[in-house]
């Protein structure tokens with residue numbers, strides 16, 4: 302089994318709905334994302350001979366997914382009044398509407414699905430909310 306990983310990051314604002322503490326307030330993180338791809342066998346020909354995936358491809362896709370979230374306000378759908386959303390948009394703020402509570406666990410799962418849908422043989426995604434606090438998502442494989 303071969304495993305590759307690459308790391309990238311995005312800076313975003315969020316708040317946690319139904320949180321009894323400071324994280325219910327709007328605040329920001331630099332989320333650091335580590336994506337792992339895995340294969341039993343290496344490529345046999347062309348650019349990806351003896352590779353799981355070309356690092357250039359892996360880096361590009363992970364960066365594109367992180368850049369899509371970077372410097373946006375991650376908003377859980379239904380967590381803000383429509384008038385608030387309109388006011389934020391009218392001020393020119395970039396919002397990313399997400400159908401889940403914006404925990405690091407859910408963001409790791411979301412990014413896993415995004416990377417998988419783009420054809421990467423992703424096996425795990427880590428999402429560090431702070432240098433010390435990390436959530437990982439990896440599906441059951443049985």
Ligand SMILES: Nc1nc2c(c(=O)[nH]1)N=C([C@H](O)[C@H](O)COP(=O)(O)OP(=O)(O)OP(=O)(O)O)CN2
Pocket residue numbers: 317324328403404405406430431434436
């Ligand atoms: N399991 C999870 N717990 C928490 C999450 C999460 O995504 N998954 N998220 C938060 C908040 O986003 C919060 O911003 C994190 O705050 P905190 O852990 O307090 O981190 P700080 O670095 O700001 O802590 P200090 O030690 O106070 O500096 C909460 N929990």
Ligand SMILES: [Zn+2]
Pocket residue numbers: 315324328329330
């Ligand atoms: Zn937070």
